[in-house]
Amino acid sequence: MTVQTAAAPPRQSRELSLRGRDRILSIASPIGLLLIWEIAAQLNVIDTRFFPAPSSILTLLYDMVKSGELLLHTWASLQRLFWGIILGGVPALVLGIVMGLNRTIRALVDPIIAATYPIPKSSILPLALLIFGLGESSKIFMVAVGVFFPVAINATTGVREINKIYLDVGRNYKADRWNMFWTIALPGALPVIMTGFKLGIGIGLILIAIAEMIGAKSGLGYLIWSAWETFAVEQMYVGLFMIALIGFTLTVALNELERIIIPWKTS
Amino acid sequence: MSPGAVPLRPVENSVAAARPAIRIRDLTKTFGELTAVDCVSLDIAPGEFFMIVGPSGCGKTTLLRILAGLETATSGTIEIDVPAGSARPDNAMVFQGDSIFPWMTVWQNASYGLRMRRVPPAQIRETVGYYLDRTGLARFAGYYPHQLSGGMRQRVAIARAFANDPHILLMDEPFSALDAQNKLLLQEELLHIWEEHKKTVVFITHSVDEAVLLGDRVMVMTAQPGRLKQFVPVGLERPRDIMELQGAPEYGELVHRIWASLRDEVQRARELENKIEARK
Numbered sequence: 001m002t003v004q005t006a007a008a009p010p011r012q013s014r015e016l017s018l019r020g021r022d023r024i025l026s027i028a029s030p031i032g033l034l035l036i037w038e039i040a041a042q043l044n045v046i047d048t049r050f051f052p053a054p055s056s057i058l059t060l061l062y063d064m065v066k067s068g069e070l071l072l073h074t075w076a077s078l079q080r081l082f083w084g085i086i087l088g089g090v091p092a093l094v095l096g097i098v099m100g101l102n103r104t105i106r107a108l109v110d111p112i113i114a115a116t117y118p119i120p121k122s123s124i125l126p127l128a129l130l131i132f133g134l135g136e137s138s139k140i141f142m143v144a145v146g147v148f149f150p151v152a153i154n155a156t157t158g159v160r161e162i163n164k165i166y167l168d169v170g171r172n173y174k175a176d177r178w179n180m181f182w183t184i185a186l187p188g189a190l191p192v193i194m195t196g197f198k199l200g201i202g203i204g205l206i207l208i209a210i211a212e213m214i215g216a217k218s219g220l221g222y223l224i225w226s227a228w229e230t231f232a233v234e235q236m237y238v239g240l241f242m243i244a245l246i247g248f249t250l251t252v253a254l255n256e257l258e259r260i261i262i263p264w265k266t267s
Numbered sequence: 268m269s270p271g272a273v274p275l276r277p278v279e280n281s282v283a284a285a286r287p288a289i290r291i292r293d294l295t296k297t298f299g300e301l302t303a304v305d306c307v308s309l310d311i312a313p314g315e316f317f318m319i320v321g322p323s324g325c326g327k328t329t330l331l332r333i334l335a336g337l338e339t340a341t342s343g344t345i346e347i348d349v350p351a352g353s354a355r356p357d358n359a360m361v362f363q364g365d366s367i368f369p370w371m372t373v374w375q376n377a378s379y380g381l382r383m384r385r386v387p388p389a390q391i392r393e394t395v396g397y398y399l400d401r402t403g404l405a406r407f408a409g410y411y412p413h414q415l416s417g418g419m420r421q422r423v424a425i426a427r428a429f430a431n432d433p434h435i436l437l438m439d440e441p442f443s444a445l446d447a448q449n450k451l452l453l454q455e456e457l458l459h460i461w462e463e464h465k466k467t468v469v470f471i472t473h474s475v476d477e478a479v480l481l482g483d484r485v486m487v488m489t490a491q492p493g494r495l496k497q498f499v500p501v502g503l504e505r506p507r508d509i510m511e512l513q514g515a516p517e518y519g520e521l522v523h524r525i526w527a528s529l530r531d532e533v534q535r536a537r538e539l540e541n542k543i544e545a546r547k
Contacts, residue, residue: 165366172335172360173380173431183379187370264370264411 052234060234061241074242076218080136081208081246084143085201092148092200093193096155101185106156113152121146121203122210134215142211147200154196158189191265194258201254205247220246286348288313288435288467289334294343296329302492303329306343309486309495313348314465318482318501320472320529322536326493327471328363331439334469335360349434356380359433361441367412367423373399374408376423380431398426401460418449422456429460438470442477454480455509462506475529479521480509487528490536497528 034054040046041053064070099106125142132138162185170184212221224239226232258265287310296304303326311317321327332338334345335358347357359380367376378395386394399405402422412420421441428436442450458481461468472478478485478501485499501521503512512518 165362165364166368168337169360169362169366169368169379171337172358173383173427174356175383179383183371184368187368190370262370264413 088144088147092151096152100159143204146203150199151196158192162188290346305492318478321488359428359431360437
């Protein structure tokens with residue numbers, strides 16, 4: 001779909017070879033670290049009660065995948081994450097854009113957001129448990145809160161930072177209210193909104209892990225917490241690994257999504 | 268009236284016909300203390316290529332924005348002669364600097380006005396295809412602006428304005444951000460496209476050369492507050508060849524005449540600026 005305008009070929013190939021080198025390095029460095037860890041554990045240079053050998057963690061990971069236990073916990077976390085993103089992100093998106101376009105609503109809502117935003121989201125977990133109980137809704141609520149703020153704030157900023165000339169063009173070419181929103185405000189703000197979603201989902205992932213440690217019977221947070229209670233250190237690492245994997249996969253997926261829905265973004 | 272007012276010369280309004288396309292009377296625009304446009308009256312004939320030159324900050328952009336409906340006048344009237352029941356828009360503006368939407372392809376940008384007016388798709392295809400062809404952009408219809416050079420992006424802006432088929436084209440220093448070669452090319456292309464339909468054009472520039480090369484008539488504006496100083500009719504033949512024209516003696520004479528009138532104003536604008544700087 002994207003068509004490159006002609007760039008000087010020698011520079012392009014040099015850029016490519018540099019990119020190839022970067023990629024190799026970025027794969028080599030974590031593998032190298034794991035290797036050192038493994039050797040150090042085998043030679044008992046590090047305390048394997050705290051840092052079990054990667055090979056033993058992988059063995060457990062394999063067993064837990066085979067028994068289906070890991071999938072169960074991962075799926076539970078992913079589901080909560082998904083509903084939290086939807087229930088926090090969609091209202092935030094609408095509110096944020098409306099705040100960007102409408103001065104009155106901005107003046108009304110801005111102080112509330114400014115006052116509640118600095119509260120560490122993890123500190124409202126007891127309140128969430130009190131209101132929503134120990135079930136799914138308290139976990140989904142925590143994710144939703146985490147996603148809400150960055151999306152709402154970025155949507156407002158994104159709309160307000162649209163170059164005024166584009167709004168002038170819209171007026172000069174007789175765009176109606178709907179088209180001002182749909183063809184100018186939304187696409188103009190989309191790159192900033194996307195950044196808000198990335199931030200929000202990152203926060204959501206932190207919060208789901210914390211929320212599942214208390215009063216949950218499933219999920220990766222629960223898996224890690226129960227590993228602490230039974231001193232199953234390998235299991236703790238399996239949980240950590242899965243959370244890292246989810247975070248990494250989401251980042252890659254979001255970057256890909258960004259490329260598809262924002263094809264005009266240069267970098 | 269503010270101090271330092273320049274006495275107005277009698278209006279040389281020879282080109283304007285009995286029924287002008289644009290009729291401006293006593294137009295004034297103030298922003299707080301500042302008077303941007305002061306009591307400007309003028310007629311622009313149908314099909315006239317009308318140029319406005321003036322020092323920076325003389326209110327020429329404000330005047331154009333009022334014509335475009337993006338600002339309202341403080342006092343005075345503007346009448347734009349549009350046939351009753353015409354579906355075509357009054358005006359379309361080519362803005363100074365980058366104004367095409369980065370999130371739309373060349374095609375989507377060029378068709379924007381027509382899409383906003385809900386013109387039937389078949390007609391949009393025909394019109395936009397025609398103007399992209401005329402501006403040499405047909406091959407780039409699916410490109411996004413960031414993949415184009417500055418000159419090409421400004422071509423898209425021109426195609427967008429022409430494709431919308433307005434009664435009046437408003438151009439606000441459309442080529443000022445381009446390098447000399449691109450500027451020359453685009454001036455030529457603009458003349459070619461304009462020759463086909465001879466729309467009424469109001470074109471702002473700070474370049475006296477450009478004013479003479481493109482225009483039928485040049486209006487010189489005074490430094491702040493922006494007033495009408497002088498009309499200079501450009502009696503050069505059309506169609507014009509820009510390269511040839513630049514060597515012609517009449518061209519040099521006109522440039523000289525307009526520049527002589529403009530120079531005082533540029534000087535005055537500079538003094539005003541210095542005064543404001545000194546006050547800071």
